[in-house]
Amino acid sequence: MPADFLSAESERRCRRLLAGATARLRARPAAAAVLVPLCSVRGVPALLYTLRSRRLRGRHRGEVSFPGGKCDPTDQDVVHTALRETREELGLTVPEEQVWGLLRPLHDKRKATVVPVLAGVGQLDPQSLRPNPSEVDEVFVLPLAHLLQAQNQGYTHFCKGGHFEYTMPVFLHGPHRVWGLTAIITEFTLQLLAPDTYQPRLASPKLLKG
Template sequence: MATHDPLVGVKQALGRPSAESSDFDLNPDVSLPAGRKLRPAAVLVGFIDRGAGPHVVLTKRSSRLKHHPGQIAFPGGKVDEGDVDVVDTALREAWEEVGLRRDQVEVFGTLPRHETVTSFTVTPVLGRISDDFAPVAEPGEVDEIFEVPLAHLADPANYLVQSRRWRGQRRYYHTVPWGPYYIWGATARMLRGLAERMV
């Protein structure tokens, strides 16, 4: 008898067409320069099931980092010259940041790119992580590694829109809080994009 794959909804979501997203989605008054240079990057949206249902692996970035210090993020980073493609980037970064080996990931595919306020264009790479993964944080980049239930992140009702002053203007952004973790900005927007595709 075939067993149900708890990530079937994630796989189906990859086949649903949708537009690219941006940190500016909720701020239509922001005028972005046409010739702006965006640096390619990739993140790993990794799903792990240790018997309590699928969870998404997230990190709390080091407060010493130049970009997004102290924020909640997926393992990932900018594309390096030696990377074959964005999947290669996401897997390399996951190994460097959280000790996830390539052979511990079954890659499903990618979601549309997301543009950040820091001028990166980020490709989310989705994949299943084997349950023998033992996280090891890279101390220079990651302060903490934790897991959030996919059931929480896949429910659009758990997402809020909040705002703060940024560069003299009111900026709106998505959030999806979980326990003590304040997940917001680009990470929350990419997760919301996945949630919308899974409905």
């Protein structure tokens, strides 16, 4: 397991691996974008998550997510969407130069394209954030070491008409269960950061096709 996911060497490697897809995806329209905040909490590399407000409308209220949302016509591209939404939801300003690159896009059940934007946000005290209460009920972090432990990883098989369709990853034993598209994005991130350590649970779900 890498000793430091936030090292300059790790960042250079990730930026290099993502460079081609990032240039291609930034030129394409998308329905939504999320920021995947890679941070250090008291020296421990972690991912920052939000718990969406239960006062929101729609199917995803009360769920674990990364900060983000729908692309606005005034946004320059998906990177600016993710950075704007993060600032609006958490009061956290992330400079564009701290963006490492874009991960593989996903498609939700409505076939809308969601683009994950990976960024290193540096040292962070989650308690110092001021989440917008109309959008976020809670902010929490999960150390990468926790996410990489097999006992904290699970999966759910989905069937339709009695036939297996796909497998979705689930991350357990944190403050909240990480599942759905957020778990898939977490899986993409772990595969990028720790390719020799993380064994993916994903089995060609239709949600990713497109």
